Amino acid sequence: MVNAMLHQTVGTLQLLGNFGTHYEIRNDSVNLIPRGFKVEVELSKRGIYSSWEGKLGVIRASASQTSVVDPVLAPSNNVTHEPRTKSNETALILIRHGESLWNEKNLFTGCVDVPLTKKGVEEAIEAGRRISNIPVDMIFTSALIRAQMTAMLAMTQHRRKKVPIIMHNESEQAKAWSQIYSEETIKQSIPVIAAWQLNERMYGELQGLNKQETADRFGKEKVHEWRRSYDIPPPDGESLEMCAQRAVAYFKDNIEPQLQSGKSVMIAAHGNSLRSIIMYLDQLTSQEVISLELSTGIPMLYIFKEDNFIRRGSPVAPTETGVYAYTRGLAQYRQKLDEMLH
Numbered sequence: 001m002v003n004a005m006l007h008q009t010v011g012t013l014q015l016l017g018n019f020g021t022h023y024e025i026r027n028d029s030v031n032l033i034p035r036g037f038k039v040e041v042e043l044s045k046r047g048i049y050s051s052w053e054g055k056l057g058v059i060r061a062s063a064s065q066t067s068v069v070d071p072v073l074a075p076s077n078n079v080t081h082e083p084r085t086k087s088n089e090t091a092l093i094l095i096r097h098g099e100s101l102w103n104e105k106n107l108f109t110g111c112v113d114v115p116l117t118k119k120g121v122e123e124a125i126e127a128g129r130r131i132s133n134i135p136v137d138m139i140f141t142s143a144l145i146r147a148q149m150t151a152m153l154a155m156t157q158h159r160r161k162k163v164p165i166i167m168h169n170e171s172e173q174a175k176a177w178s179q180i181y182s183e184e185t186i187k188q189s190i191p192v193i194a195a196w197q198l199n200e201r202m203y204g205e206l207q208g209l210n211k212q213e214t215a216d217r218f219g220k221e222k223v224h225e226w227r228r229s230y231d232i233p234p235p236d237g238e239s240l241e242m243c244a245q246r247a248v249a250y251f252k253d254n255i256e257p258q259l260q261s262g263k264s265v266m267i268a269a270h271g272n273s274l275r276s277i278i279m280y281l282d283q284l285t286s287q288e289v290i291s292l293e294l295s296t297g298i299p300m301l302y303i304f305k306e307d308n309f310i311r312r313g314s315p316v317a318p319t320e321t322g323v324y325a326y327t328r329g330l331a332q333y334r335q336k337l338d339e340m341l342h
């Protein structure tokens with residue numbers, strides 16, 4: 001069964017992800033995309049495509065240019081008041097999860113799936129206030145509950161009031177059973193993709209151990225080396241370098257294309273998976289990343305423009321204005337939100 005509408009106009013193929021099975025075109029092949037997103041492909045030659053095969057089929061077309069358009073923001077859409085940033089820049093927000101129950105107990109956590117404390121919940125809500133005027137079209141989280149709680153709690157504060165919805169693409173049945181049957185409802189949703197590649201670095205045999213007791217037992221220097229060196233893994237665990245390999249690869253393959261296609265993205269993840277992504281964004285050396293520390297629940301803002309990441313916020317300042325230097329596009333988005341909501 002083909003669950004997509006296919007329109008042909010001169011030189012353009014348009015696929016509208018419809019009611020649950022959705023497609024993305026990259027290098028001429030069709031992959032899953034979050035529901036509700038429209039994909040347009042400019043064909044390099046008129047009529048070059050020949051077939052549409054059902055399920056996750058392949059369009060045999062030579063695409064000269066592709067773009068993914070949020071239907072709410074598409075020019076053809078009747079919704080004229082939707083705020084948006086200038087089309088040539090998108091926002092990237094990184095949030096380390098709020099305090100977890102094991103942060104509070106000072107235990108090595110890694111990939112153990114521990115929820116937030118009450119303080120962590122409050123930090124996530126506060127983080128949400130700080131980004132409440134910044135566009136979010138898509139959310140990526142790790143597979144761990146502390147990052148997912150943080151993303152969801154933060155979004156309760158967003159002024160645009162779209163509903164974050166976790167995508168369940170793990171099986172055909174999960175996909176089928178989580179379909180939404182209203183285009184309008186889809187437009188008012190934000191897809192949330194949970195990816196294990198964004199998980200905290202796996203801490204091996206240190207997971208569950210108390211950080212202070214481990215330092216007393218193995219020595220402060222050894223434990224510091226395990227925690228903050230770039231390429232020395234803790235016993236049976238991942239070094240930051242190993243964590244970076246999977247987290248940065250995921251970022252490049254799955255998140256950067258979304259930014260390039262005009263979507264603003266929020267990532268809720270962990271101290272070390274985010275340190276490795278920041279190492280890539282800020283082009284830090286393996287020496288420089290060692291001294292990079294991230295606080296829980298502080299959102300960091302980047303602008304993606306002309307294939308560059310420009311850091312717009314310091315992780316330490318306590319207020320929204322202290323944290324972010326707004327671009328003109330962000331200021332306009334904020335103003336439009338004001339107009340829309342008052």
Ligand SMILES: O=C(O)[C@@H](CO)OP(=O)(O)O
Nearest residue numbers: 107108109110200227271
């Ligand atoms: O325990 C962990 O998983 C991490 C993050 O809390 O600890 P560290 O500060 O050593 O990176």
